[in-house]
Amino acid sequence: MSDPSVEQLRVFLxxxxxxxxxxxxxxxGRAQSAVTYAVQGLEAEAGVQLFDRxxxxxxxxDAGRALLPxxxxxxxxxxxxxxxAGGLSAGLEAELTLVVEAMFxxxxxxxxxxxxxxxxxxxxxxxxxESLEAAxxxxxxGRADMGLVISPEVEPDPLQARPVGEIELVVVAAPGxxxxxxxxxxxxEDLRDHLQLVVSERTDRERTPDRGVAAxxxxxxxxxxxxxxxxxxxxxxxxxxxxIVEDDLATGRLMRLRPASxxxxxxxxxxxISVVRRRDRAAGLAGRWLFDRLxxxxxxxxxxxxxxx
Amino acid sequence: MSDPSVEQLRVFLxxxxxxxxxxxxxxxGRAQSAVTYAVQGLEAEAGVQLFDRxxxxxxxxDAGRALLPxxxxxxxxxxxxxxxAGGLSAGLEAELTLVVEAMFxxxxxxxxxxxxxxxxxxxxxxxxxESLEAAxxxxxxGRADMGLVISPEVEPDPLQARPVGEIELVVVAAPGxxxxxxxxxxxxEDLRDHLQLVVSERTDRERTPDRGVAAxxxxxxxxxxxxxxxxxxxxxxxxxxxxIVEDDLATGRLMRLRPASxxxxxxxxxxxISVVRRRDRAAGLAGRWLFDRLxxxxxxxxxxxxxxx
DNA sequence: GACATTCCATCATAAAATCAGATGGAAATT
DNA sequence: AATTTCCATCTGATTTTATGATGGAATGTC
Numbered sequence: 001m002s003d004p005s006v007e008q009l010r011v012f013l014x015x016x017x018x019x020x021x022x023x024x025x026x027x028x029g030r031a032q033s034a035v036t037y038a039v040q041g042l043e044a045e046a047g048v049q050l051f052d053r054x055x056x057x058x059x060x061x062d063a064g065r066a067l068l069p070x071x072x073x074x075x076x077x078x079x080x081x082x083x084x085a086g087g088l089s090a091g092l093e094a095e096l097t098l099v100v101e102a103m104f105x106x107x108x109x110x111x112x113x114x115x116x117x118x119x120x121x122x123x124x125x126x127x128x129x130e131s132l133e134a135a136x137x138x139x140x141x142g143r144a145d146m147g148l149v150i151s152p153e154v155e156p157d158p159l160q161a162r163p164v165g166e167i168e169l170v171v172v173a174a175p176g177x178x179x180x181x182x183x184x185x186x187x188x189e190d191l192r193d194h195l196q197l198v199v200s201e202r203t204d205r206e207r208t209p210d211r212g213v214a215a216x217x218x219x220x221x222x223x224x225x226x227x228x229x230x231x232x233x234x235x236x237x238x239x240x241x242x243x244i245v246e247d248d249l250a251t252g253r254l255m256r257l258r259p260a261s262x263x264x265x266x267x268x269x270x271x272x273i274s275v276v277r278r279r280d281r282a283a284g285l286a287g288r289w290l291f292d293r294l295x296x297x298x299x300x301x302x303x304x305x306x307x308x309x
Numbered sequence: 310m311s312d313p314s315v316e317q318l319r320v321f322l323x324x325x326x327x328x329x330x331x332x333x334x335x336x337x338g339r340a341q342s343a344v345t346y347a348v349q350g351l352e353a354e355a356g357v358q359l360f361d362r363x364x365x366x367x368x369x370x371d372a373g374r375a376l377l378p379x380x381x382x383x384x385x386x387x388x389x390x391x392x393x394a395g396g397l398s399a400g401l402e403a404e405l406t407l408v409v410e411a412m413f414x415x416x417x418x419x420x421x422x423x424x425x426x427x428x429x430x431x432x433x434x435x436x437x438x439e440s441l442e443a444a445x446x447x448x449x450x451g452r453a454d455m456g457l458v459i460s461p462e463v464e465p466d467p468l469q470a471r472p473v474g475e476i477e478l479v480v481v482a483a484p485g486x487x488x489x490x491x492x493x494x495x496x497x498e499d500l501r502d503h504l505q506l507v508v509s510e511r512t513d514r515e516r517t518p519d520r521g522v523a524a525x526x527x528x529x530x531x532x533x534x535x536x537x538x539x540x541x542x543x544x545x546x547x548x549x550x551x552x553i554v555e556d557d558l559a560t561g562r563l564m565r566l567r568p569a570s571x572x573x574x575x576x577x578x579x580x581x582i583s584v585v586r587r588r589d590r591a592a593g594l595a596g597r598w599l600f601d602r603l604x605x606x607x608x609x610x611x612x613x614x615x616x617x618x
Numbered sequence: 619g620a621c622a623t624t625c626c627a628t629c630a631t632a633a634a635a636t637c638a639g640a641t642g643g644a645a646a647t648t
Numbered sequence: 649a650a651t652t653t654c655c656a657t658c659t660g661a662t663t664t665t666a667t668g669a670t671g672g673a674a675t676g677t678c
Contacts, residue, residue: 003316003387005312005315005664005665006312006314006315007312007665010312020624020625020626021625021626021627022624022625022626030666030667031666031667031668032625033627033628033629033666033668033669034666034667035626036626036627036628037665037666038665038666041664041665045394046390046394046397047395047397047398048394048398053627055674056624056625056626056673056674056675057625057674058625058626062402062403063394063397063403065403066393066397066403066404066433067390067393067394067403070386070389070390070393070394073386073389073390074383074386074387074390076386077382077383077386078312078383080379080382081313081379081380081382082310084379085354085355085372085376088355088356088372088375088376089355089357093371094371094372094374094375095375314635314636316636329653329654330654330655330656331654339637339638340637340638340639341655341656342637342639342640342655342656342657342658343636343638345656345657346635346636346637347636349656350635350636362654362655362656364645365644365645365646365653365654365655366645366654367654367655
C-alpha cells in the first residue's frame with residue numbers, strides 16, 4: 001500500500017472545506033480535473049470511497065469522516081515541520097537553553113519568556129535552575145546557551161557578560177532566634193558564635209571557596225527553599241535574597257538582622273547578576289534577541305525586587 | 310515553499326537509522342542515487358542541510374536533529390492514517406456507539422470493551438448510558454449502533470435481539486422507614502399507602518406506561534443515583550437492581566422488603582436484558598464481533614450480579 | 619418546460635518528479 | 649598500495665501529476 005502524498009491530503013481537506021471539487025480547485029488555483037485526480041488517487045490508496053458523488057455536491061462518506069481527523073493530524077504535523085524548517089533556515093536555533101541562578105526572581109523572567117515564545121514559537125526553550133557556580137559552569141560546558149549568573153569577577157573569560165541588575169541580600173533569622181533579640185548593629189563576634197545556614201552547590205567536587213561565610217559552624221543546604229524552611233524554624237541565621245523573604249519579613253515570621261560590617265567588608269550585600277553566553281558559540285536569532293532583551297531590561301533598573309512584573 | 314513528500318521523509322528516517330545513504334538504500338531496496346536524490350530534495354524544501362557529509366559517514370546536523378521529531382510525528386500520523394484506512398477498507402466501521410441501560414452493571418462490560426479496543430484499535434468506541442425506553446430509542450433512531458436494553462416484549466420489530474442475562478430487582482427502604490418495621494410479607498395495601506420512588510425517563514413526551522408502580526403517590530427521578538440517595542434518606546420505598554444496593558444491604562443502610570405478590574403479579578422481579586441492533590443497518594466487523602460476544606457471554610449466565618468481572 | 623449554469627468524470631497530452639544504473643572522487647580499510 | 653565503501657553527479661527511462669477539453673447529470677431560472 002502506497003503512501004498518500006501531502007498534496008493529495010491538502011486537496012482532500014480543501015474539498016471538505018469548500019464543499020465541492022470545483023470550488024476546491026478554484027481555491028487552490030488548480031484545474032478541476034487535478035482535484036478529481038488527487039481525490040481518486042487518495043481513495044485508491046486508502047481503499048475506500050471518501051465522498052458520495054451521487055448527489056449534486058459531494059458529501060463526505062462515513063469513511064471520509066473517519067479519515068478526516070487523521071488527515072488533519074498529518075497536515076498539522078507537516079505544518080509543524082515547515083515552521084521548524086522555516087525558522088532554522090532563517091537562522092533560528094532549534095532549541096535554546098537558559099540557565100538561571102536560583103536566587104534570581106523568576107517573576108522578572110516570565111514576561112520576557114512569554115514574549116520570546118510568541119516571537120519565535122518554533123524554538124524549543126528550556127529553563128534550568130542552578131545555584132552559584134553551577135549556573136556559570138552550565139554555560140561554559142555548553143549545556144546551556146545562555147545564563148543568568150552572578151557576575152564574573154574577571155571580564156576577559158570565554159563568556160560575554162552584560163549586567164542585568166542586582167539581587168539585594170538581607171540577613172535574617174527567626175524572631176525566636178537569640179540574634180533577633182540584639183538591639184543595634186551586630187558585631188562579627190555575635191554572628192560567629194551562631195549556626196549559619198549556607199546554600200552550597202549540588203556537586204561537591206570542585207567546590208569554589210565559600211563567600212560570605214562568617215560563622216564557625218555552618219550548615220550547607222541544597223537549595224534556597226530548604227534554607228528558608230530552616231530559617232523559619234529558627235535553626236540558624238543566614239542571608240537571603242530580599243524578594244524571597246519579603247513576605248516573611250512583612251508578617252514577622254523572620255526578622256532582619258543588621259550586621260555592623262557584614263562579612264568583614266569583603267562582600268557586598270548586593271549580588272550583581274549578569275546575562276552571559278559563550279563568545280565562541282554562534283548564537284541564533286532567538287538567542288541574540290533574548291540576550292539583548294535581558295541586557296537592555298537590566299540597564300533600566302538596578303535592583304531586582306521581584307515584586308512587580 | 311513546497312511540501313515534503315512522505316517518501317522523502319521515510320528515506321530521511323531510513324538514513325538516520327541506517328547511518329549511511331547506501332545502507333539506507335539497501336534497507337529500502339532502492340538505488341543509492343535515489344536516496345541521495347530524496348535527501349537533497351528534502352533539504353531543498355526545508356532550506357537547511359540535514360546531514361554533514363564532510364566525514365566518511367553522514368552525521369545529522371543540528372537542523373536535522375531538530376527536524377527529526379517533526380518527521381517522526383508526520384510519519385506516525387501517516388501510519389495512523391493507514392491503520393484507519395486499512396480497517397475501513399477491511400470492513401471495519403469508523404466508530405461504534407453502544408448505548409447501555411442504566412441498570413446494567415458496567416463492571417460486566419469493561420472486560421469485553423477492553424478486548425474490543427485491543428482487537429480493533431482503529432474503531433472509535435463510544436458508550437452512552439440511558440434509562441429504560443430511551444436506550445432502545447437510541448438504537449431505533451440510529452443514534453447508537455447497538456444497545457443493552459430491557460428485552461423487548463415482541464421479537465418481530467426492527468431490532469434483532471439476543472438475551473444477555475437478567476438484572477435481579479430487590480424492593481428496599483431505609484431502616485427507619487415504616488415499611489421496614491413490618492414483619493413477614495407485605496400486602497399490596499401496605500405498599501400503596503407509602504411514597505414510591507420510580508425512575509422515569511428524561512424526556513416527558515411519548516412516555517411509556519409505567520411498569521411496576523404500586524403506590525398511589527410516586528416521585529419520579531432522573532437516574533438511579535438520585536433514587537438511591539432518596540432511598541438512603543428514608544424518603545420512600547422502591548425497587549433497585551441488586552448489584553447497586555448490595556453494599557447498602559450488607560451494611561444495613563437499606564433493608565430489603567418482601568412484598569407478598571409484588572405489583573400484583575404482572576411484573577417479574579427479574580429484568581431481562583438483551584443486546585439489540587437494527588436489522589436494516591449493516592454492522593461492521595467490530596459491531597458483529599461485539600454483538601456476538603455479548604450474546605455468547607449472556608448465554609452462559611442468567612443473573613447479572615456485577616460482583617465478579 | 620426550455621435554457622443556462624454548475625457539478626463531476628474522463629480522456630489525451632504535456633510537464634514534472636522520481637528512479638536506476640554508470641561514473642568519479644574521497645575516505646576508510648586491508 | 650590496493651581494495652572497499654562512501655556520496656555526488658549525470659543521463660535516460662519511467663512514473664507521477666497536471667492541464668484543458670469534452671460530456672453526462674443535477675440544479676437553478678425564467
